[in-house]
Structure formats: structure tokens, C-alpha cells
Amino acid sequence: MTDKNIKVRFPPSPTGEWHFGNIRTFVFNYLFAKKNGGEIVMRFEDTDIARNKPGSDILQLELLKKMGMDFDEGPYYQSQRKDIYKNELQRLIDNGTAYEAEENQAGTGKLIRIKNPKKDIVWNDLIKGEITIASDSFKDEKGNFDFIIARSINDPLYHFTVVVDDWLMGITHVLRGEDHVTSTPRQMVIFEALGAPVPLFGHLPTILSSENKKKLGKRNGAIPVREYLDQTYLPDAILNMISLLGWNPGGDQEIFTRKELIEKFSLEKVQKSPAIFNASKLDWLNKEHMKLLGDEVFAKEIKDRLSKRFTNESIIEKLIPSIKERIVKWLDIDTMLEAGEFDFAFKSPSFDKQMLICDERMRKGTEVTDETVSNHLKNIVTKLETIPEEKFDAETVKTTLWDYATENGRGIVLWAMRIALSGREKSPDPFQISAIIGKTETTVRLTNASKL
DSSP: OTTSOOEEEEOOOSSSOOOHHHHHHHHHHHHHHHHTTOEEEEEEOOOOTTTOOTTHHHHHHHHHHHTTOOOSEEEEEGGGOHHHHHHHHHHHHHHTSEEEEEEOTTSSSEEEEEOOOOSEEEEEETTTEEEEEEGGGGOOTTOOOSOEEEEETTEEOHHHHHHHHHHHTTOOEEEEEGGGGGGHHHHHHHHHHHTOOOOEEEEEOOEEETTTOSBOSGGGTOOOHHHHHHTTOOHHHHHHHHHTSSBOOSSSOOOOOHHHHHHHOOGGGBOSSOEEEOHHHHHHHHHHHHHHTOHHHHHHHHHHHHTTTOOOHHHHHHHHHHHHHHOSSTHHHHHHHHTTTTGGGTSOOOOOGGGGSOOHHHHTTOOOOHHHHHHHHHHHHHHHTTSOGGGOOHHHHHHHHHHHHHHHOHHHHHHHHHHHHHSOSSSSOHHHHHHHHOHHHHHHHHHHHHHO
């Protein structure tokens, strides 16, 4: 098949939504085809009616669209190709390479078995290297060496339908998970029986969960990719994450644009050992891809979300740097908004005075009284008053207070300042808050807190 234009396929079953383990196979086929000017065929293996979930195919196609990935041919549905399989089964029976055997368990016809060539099946796997499996290993529990390819002339099995489809659709490369390695020799026997050219095979490494090192799957906590998109993870970040599950071009680069992935992808750099899916890595990748969008896109997204609750545009503008620093996806802004984490910027906070005293870990054994905290807040106000209004920015505030905070315990001093300004344990640092709300409001809040 190597003298033909590259053509790959992705043949999922419509049995539910795709998680990272499912879609990784499509992504590697997609990158390989795009890199080499090839084509990708979409094909649904939907002949197992009992397992099919209505609408799954639509969800899967919609996911590809949201991810910005297309295919060149299809989608085909195996359930609509039964006459093709029946004709090919009959052809094998007629030429003697397959035969009708014993009655099937359902009593609906005779099993069709293909004659075992009884030889070593050898192929040079594009990822794993040379693999040899003896066809004698096909022997079933009843001692039959000839394996079943159909339950009846009208009911072909997976091994047969996938081979017929790959042959008739002109597939040159079959890239799939390594759990299909044992399927390959049987399928090669069927290709040979059909008189069809055998495609090149490459088996991708298993993906394991970082939590328990077990295969990633629905039964092991795998989350549908759609849910990550719903949580506003960027399609390009998800694509970047998926691409690194078993592939690395070498070097230290981990952030790849879609264009770079297509340019650099190669099967030679696909690893043999299992890949590890780590959700925290996706967070990091998403944050990095958000930066690639540019400041204008970032600012617009933040403004659009905050303006649903607040109207002071100048304050919203000042919040942008601190928000940009803290979020890993757009939905984080909404979550922080609902939790009231931006309220400090628009109104003076209310809080219990005990919040002004930091916990033991920050105090490091130092006794802290109400009077101590009150004096620190007064001293902070005195120092801040020396800063001209036009120079009242986060860096100047930090420089002005840093030595004092260091001498008196940064945990004690800066904690009290943070609470006085925001009323929250989690917020931007007190220097940023000061710059956001301005000199006058900063000194008013600190003075009021000192009086508590």
C-alpha cells in the first residue's frame, strides 16, 4: 500500500461520548494524514445493536466540529453495508477459503469459519517494530483452528467487516490502540483470503490515569472531552494535551499550536510505553494557550463576563492583570464572580475582626494581639500616604511596605492588610488590591480596620 496516497480511518462505535482515550486515536490519525497530505475516513461500527446508544454518533461528530477537526470521507455506517459483507462472505465460501460450520447458538444459521493457513503471521508494526504471532494461537476452547468470521451469512463479525471496509475504502495505514494487536493477525488472514492488499499497522500505547495507573476509560473516571469544552478549556489546548499522550518530538517544547503539531508529528516519535493522562497538566497547557490568544482577547473575555454584574469600567480594567494571573480557563472567572471574589474592588468589605489575625503557621510562634494588628495597619497607612497619587501602583506599594513587613513578619503584616482591603482569605495580593481600588479607598479601609 506504500505506493498509494496515505488514507487512514477512524471507526468508533456509537456507544457513548468520547474521553481522551477514545479521541486520541482520531487525533493521531488526523495529524498523520494532515502531515502527509493524506485523507481520513470516518466510519461508525454500529452493527452491535445492543451496545449502540441512540444519538451517540451525532454527539461524536459534533465534538469533532467543536475541536476544529474534520475528515475527508464519510461518515459511513456499517449497518448500511450489510449486503456488501454478505456478498464477500459468499465469495469466500464459493472459492473455498471459508465454509459454513456448525449451527450458531441462536439457531439463526450456521457459523462461518475461515480456513487457518497455519503459519506465522508477521508484520512490521509502525510503532512496536516486528511482531510475529502464530496462527495456531487462533485455536478456540473446542480445539478449532479455523476462526469464526460470521455468526451466519447475514451476521458478520467485527474482524470481517473491518477488513472488508478497510479494503474497499482503500485504507493504507491502520493506526489504533495496542489492545488491537491480537486482532491484527486474524485480520491479515482475512485480507489474504479476500485477495486484498494489506495496510500498514501501527498500534498506539495505552493511556493510563495518573491517579491509579490503570487504563483510562469510562470505568476508571475518564471524563468526556465535551465536558472539558463545556468548562471552557480551549480546543487547541485539549488537542495539545491529547497529542502528548504517547508522542513527543524530542526537546523541551510542550506548547504546540495546531499548525506546529501537524508539521512535527511523526509515527517515529510515538512511544511504545504507556502514556499518562494528568488533568493538572491540561490546566497548565490551557493557561499557556490562553496567553497565546493575546492581551486583547483576554481583556475582552474578562470585561464581557464582569460587566454582567459590575458597571465601573475603569475598575474592571484594573482587575484584568490579577484575573489573568489567577485563572486557568474562562469559566474560572464566572466561578470567582459567583463567589464574590471581585466584590472588594467595588465596595468596602465587611468582616469579623478575628480574620485580621493570621493563623499560627504564618505567625511562626509570635504572639499577635489586637493592638499589634491595629498598630501595623496604622503604620501601613502612614507609609502609603507618602506615595504620590499618580505613582500609586502595585510595585510602588510593595516597595514602600516590603522592608516594614519583613521586619515585623510578612505573614502577620500582609495578612492583616489583605483582609482589611478585601475581607477575603483568597484574593489578589494586597499590593494589587491597593492599585485597583486606589490610594484614597485603600487608606480608608486600612484605617477603618485598625479601629476594629
